[in-house]
Every structure is written in structure tokens, then in C-alpha cells.
Amino acid sequence: MMRCFRHRPATLARRLAALLCLAIVASPGLAGGAPRVYDAPAAALGGAAELAVPPPPPEYQIEDLGWIEFAYHPSTRDRVRPLIVRADALRAELRALLGREVLAAPVKVRIADIPAELDHLVPGGLGRPATAVSFGALRLAVLSATPRLGLAAPDLDRALRHQLAHLALDDATGGxxxxxxxxxxxxxxxxxxxxxxxxxxxxxxxxxxxxxxxxxxxxxxxxxxxxxxxxxxxxxxxxxxxxxxxxxxxxxxxxxxxxxxxxxxxxxxxxxxxxxxxxxxxxxxxxxxxxxxxxxxxxxxxxxxxxxxxxxxAAQRLRARRSPPLPALRRRPRAAPELRSRPARASTAQLVATLGARQRVEGDGDTDVPKVEHNGQWHTLH
Incomplete structure (x- = not known):
């Protein structure tokens, strides 16, 4: 039992490595010998006019705009809805680019969840790895929402533009x-x-x-x-x-x-x-x-x-680091201002009394004799 347990990880690792190598060889983006599928419509399928486009799988959702029919896997709905909304604008752009009416006859677009489903959407299958192909004689474009090996999600908007451009050029030249x-x-x-x-x-x-x-x-x-x-x-x-x-x-x-x-x-x-x-x-x-x-x-x-x-x-920062910092300026604390009490101003009566006293002193040298003021005049008491 212990011996069997030791050999299982190595066997599993070899099998995984073999599967990974096989997937890399089958990938169009990483393989060196497998060329990309030629997606120009005129050379995609020989005798395609005699073939019929197979119906989409029953689980696919269908949106028919008259000139174009979308059939897509339910898992791709969120990514396909913007394509349906912009389909008419895309046709108008291609018309302006080519200077004539194109894509007037109905076009079918099939959008699969994974690349392996594309073989079931094309009569006779693709035969080679691909994620987007168009067929002028069938007026058909097939796209995959995911790439091979799951590296990165393809841009469905650009992929649809690419394939419809092939079909539009076929329309403009009559094939x-x-x-x-x-x-x-x-x-x-x-x-x-x-x-x-x-x-x-x-x-x-x-x-x-x-x-x-x-x-x-x-x-x-x-x-x-x-x-x-x-x-x-x-x-x-x-x-x-x-x-x-x-x-x-x-x-x-x-x-x-x-x-x-x-x-x-x-x-x-x-x-x-x-x-x-x-x-x-x-x-x-x-x-x-x-x-x-x-x-x-x-x-x-x-x-x-x-x-x-x-x-x-960088040089400024380096110089700033190397130069010594300047000493900080010390500020002396300011003393609180002393509050000096101001003498109260003398009243008018006090000033009159003071002036009167001074006049008495200056005008009369006999300061010991009592005097009385009456009607602005001073009288000496005898």
C-alpha cells in the first residue's frame, strides 16, 4: 500500500505534464506549427453555398434584428447585450467606410461559451483551432467568448467588428x-x-x-x-x-x-x-x-x-539629506504687560475746590484767619 502511494504523485505529475504539452501544441497562439485559421470569407469553406447553417443549440438565446440574428450561450448574455445594442451603428460605420450599402441581406452571428462549441455551429466543423471565423457564402460569423487555454477573455466587440468587416467587404465586391x-x-x-x-x-x-x-x-x-x-x-x-x-x-x-x-x-x-x-x-x-x-x-x-x-x-533631495540642518531660531518668551492702575479723574467740584484753595493761599498770606466765600467773594471773619 505504501509503495503504491509513493508512485501515484509522480504518475499524476507526468500525466498532467503530458496534457499541458498537448494543450500548448493545440493552442494557436502558442504553438509554432499550427497556423491560424484563415478567416477571410472567400477562402474559409469550399462549396459553402451548398451547405446550410446548422440551427443553434436549444439552450442558446436568440435575438433577431431583421438584418442580423444573434444566437448566444446564456452564460455570455451580459457581454453580448452591448453588441446587440451597437449592431446598427456598426453596420452604419461599415457603410460609410465602403461608400455603399452593405450587410443588407440577413447575417447570422453565433457566440459560443468555449471554443470547442464552435465546431457544432459550423457545417462540417472548423477543422482547426480558432476563436472567431466568418464565412461569406454562408453569411455566418461564429465567435467564442473565451480563448483557448483560458488566458484572457477576448474583446467580443472588436471580434464582431472584424468578422462583420469581412462580410461587408464581400458584399461590396460581390464575393x-x-x-x-x-x-x-x-x-x-x-x-x-x-x-x-x-x-x-x-x-x-x-x-x-x-x-x-x-x-x-x-x-x-x-x-x-x-x-x-x-x-x-x-x-x-x-x-x-x-x-x-x-x-x-x-x-x-x-x-x-x-x-x-x-x-x-x-x-x-x-x-x-x-x-x-x-x-x-x-x-x-x-x-x-x-x-x-x-x-x-x-x-x-x-x-x-x-x-x-x-x-x-533626486539631486535636490540628495543635497537636502547631506547638508546639516539649520539651527532652529529660539524665541524669547514675551513678558506679560504690567497692568498699571490709572488714577481716577477728579470731578469738577474737586477741581473748583482745589483751585479756590490755591487762590486763597496765593492771594492772602494770612492763612490762619478763617474766610467764607459768598457769591464768588471771600469774606474774613472777625
Whole structure:
């Protein structure tokens, strides 16, 4: 019995280690060999038009807004309700971005509690690990409220924006075949995925002259484990940002019209912007240099200013500690003022009597003779 008890912890530890390794290998964010599922709708499912979207599980709650139907696990209700409230505003943003009516036909959104449930929400299953995928032919977007391995809760709002952006771009082009970097770049840009991190990556790449040529962007994006944070994904989103910025948005809308009419992507882009692909790439690189090139310089200047200010304060504190303290000034206690009694003022009668006595003394040398005052005159008594 004692021998069996000693071997159990080691066996259990080996099994847990094996399960952990298996989970890490299966994770898309940590595994090195498992690529991320391609969530651009045009390449997600072959022959998807012939498939039907399976009904949601019976325990799922359903909210139908006419153009979009939400079906979600009850445990995700508090996180899904804000998405339902902002759904119409999100569609309006995508319409303004693309310059045309999109997402008019009904769209289905399925939100699972855990990633394992996604296989039951997609016809035929996903086949690969994923937490958010959209299918243009099915007009379907599936999301998971929790990530694999339970590392951090995903941002459902940005995930929904990302997937609906794929579907909206499919609507705008009529399902035309587009390069993956265009689909993914537009979705990342529309959703605002990790904008600060993307700007940082572009800034460093621009300063080091490591921007990927647009001709190689497709291959680099296909080999990236995480398209949003990779330099290829950041560059794809920024190229779309450049093509949509300011007056160029009208040219982008014309390119969508040509794509819808069957023109290849490169030809539609060059005709709409009246520039060759090489000229567009040079213009974009110049814009990146102006937009992101100053960020490290600004950050370095701010850091240097902070160090100078902090160093000055530290030096003042150090000098204050080393210098001897000044002797405190001693104050002599002030004596309480002496209260002197003031003589009472003499009354009028007393003053008259005093003056009269003085006159008698000065005017009459015979001070021993009695005198009487009558009507202001003095009379001697005999």
C-alpha cells in the first residue's frame, strides 16, 4: 500500500505534464506549427453555398434584428447585450467606410461559451483551432467568448467588428476573389485591432527599413502565426488605411465597383487611383515615414526630458539629506504687560475746590484767619 502511494504523485505529475504539452501544441497562439485559421470569407469553406447553417443549440438565446440574428450561450448574455445594442451603428460605420450599402441581406452571428462549441455551429466543423471565423457564402460569423487555454477573455466587440468587416467587404465586391492581405487588412483596420501595437511595429520597421514589399505581403501574412500583431498584418491594415484616407476613399469605392464587375484586384486598383502599383507603394511608404517616423524621436525626447526632471529632483533631495540642518531660531518668551492702575479723574467740584484753595493761599498770606466765600467773594471773619 505504501509503495503504491509513493508512485501515484509522480504518475499524476507526468500525466498532467503530458496534457499541458498537448494543450500548448493545440493552442494557436502558442504553438509554432499550427497556423491560424484563415478567416477571410472567400477562402474559409469550399462549396459553402451548398451547405446550410446548422440551427443553434436549444439552450442558446436568440435575438433577431431583421438584418442580423444573434444566437448566444446564456452564460455570455451580459457581454453580448452591448453588441446587440451597437449592431446598427456598426453596420452604419461599415457603410460609410465602403461608400455603399452593405450587410443588407440577413447575417447570422453565433457566440459560443468555449471554443470547442464552435465546431457544432459550423457545417462540417472548423477543422482547426480558432476563436472567431466568418464565412461569406454562408453569411455566418461564429465567435467564442473565451480563448483557448483560458488566458484572457477576448474583446467580443472588436471580434464582431472584424468578422462583420469581412462580410461587408464581400458584399461590396460581390464575393470577388481578393488577396488575403486585402481582406485581413480591411478587417483589422475597420475593427481597430491593437492600433497602438501596430503603430509601434510600423514605426520600428520604418526606421530600420524593414517594411515588407507589397508583392511579398501575401506570403508573409500566410506564414504569420498572429496576423494582427505581426509586421505583415500591421502593414496590410495600414495600406488599407492609406487607400481609404481623405480623398482617396472615393477611389477605393471605384475600385470596389471594378472588382464587382470582374476586374482583377491590381488592375482595379491602378485604374481607380490612376497610379501604378509601384507608385502607390512609394506613396504609402512616404506616408508611413511621415506618420510613424517621428514616434521614436518623440518618445526619446519625452524620455530624456523625464530623466532630466527626475534627476534634478533626486539631486535636490540628495543635497537636502547631506547638508546639516539649520539651527532652529529660539524665541524669547514675551513678558506679560504690567497692568498699571490709572488714577481716577477728579470731578469738577474737586477741581473748583482745589483751585479756590490755591487762590486763597496765593492771594492772602494770612492763612490762619478763617474766610467764607459768598457769591464768588471771600469774606474774613472777625
Amino acid at each position: 470577388a476573389a481578393l488577396p488575403r492581405w486585402v481582406h485581413e487588412g480591411f478587417a483589422v483596420h475597420a475593427a481597430g485591432d491593437r492600433a497602438v501595437l501596430r503603430a509601434q511595429r510600423l514605426s520600428v520597421a520604418a526606421l530600420r527599413s524593414r517594411l515588407v514589399p507589397l508583392a511579398d505581403l501575401e506570403a508573409r501574412l500566410a506564414g504569420a502565426r498572429e496576423t494582427t500583431t505581426s509586421i505583415a498584418g500591421a502593414q496590410a491594415a495600414d495600406v488599407i488605411r492609406f487607400l481609404l484616407e481623405g480623398d482617396r476613399r472615393a477611389s477605393f469605392a471605384r475600385a470596389l465597383d471594378r472588382l464587382r464587375a470582374g476586374a482583377p484586384f491590381a488592375a482595379a486598383l491602378e485604374a481607380s487611383y490612376a497610379s501604378t502599383s509601384a507608385e502607390l507603394e512609394l506613396a504609402w511608404r512616404a506616408d508611413v515615414a511621415r506618420r510613424y517616423g517621428f514616434l521614436p524621436v518623440l518618445a526619446g525626447a519625452l524620455l530624456l526630458a523625464g530623466l532630466l526632471v527626475g534627476g534634478g529632483h
